[in-house]
Amino acid sequence: MRHGDKINNLGRKTAHRHALLMNLAIALIENKRIFTTLAKAKALRTYVEPLITKSKDDSTHSRRTAFSYLKNKEAVTTLFKEVAVKVAERNGGYTRIIKTGNRQGDAAEMAMIELVDFNEIYSVNKKGGAEKAKPAARRRGGKKTAPKKTDAPTTDSSSESAGE
Secondary structure, three states: OOOOOOOOOOOOOHHHHHHHHHHHHHHHHHHOEEEEEHHHHHHHHHHHHHHHHHHOOOOHHHHHHHHHHHOOHHHHHHHHHHHHHHOOOOOOOOEEEEEEEEOOOOOOEEEEEEEHHHOOOOOOOOOOOOOOOOOOOEOOOOOEOOOOOOOOOOOOHHHHHHHO
């Protein structure tokens, strides 16, 4: 029985699983998007998101911790110089998993895992590109409040003539 066992072993021994996740994490950091099976993508998300969170604090301790997980100097440098800069204001959810269908040979569920802030199609572009609409503010009762229209008061000639 597997009561309380939350880790997906991916059909591998511990050392093989750690090596697999390390290699997938390096590929994701360097390429910003990879295609893999859905189970590996979900396991990779739990492996790489804490590393991205650590990369926000650029200290020697954080770099050594990241290097102990990745064992690749170029990947650690990319993580701290490129990825950490883009995700500085994000509080989590650095990766996105999109299912891409089944593999031809063995019908395994395939998925694309990507870093969210590196996709120009979905991300908010500060230079005038496609921007997401912010959700309306909610009150405690859960009711949506419509944004107030703040039009500048204009002098209407018909209202002035009606008052005279």
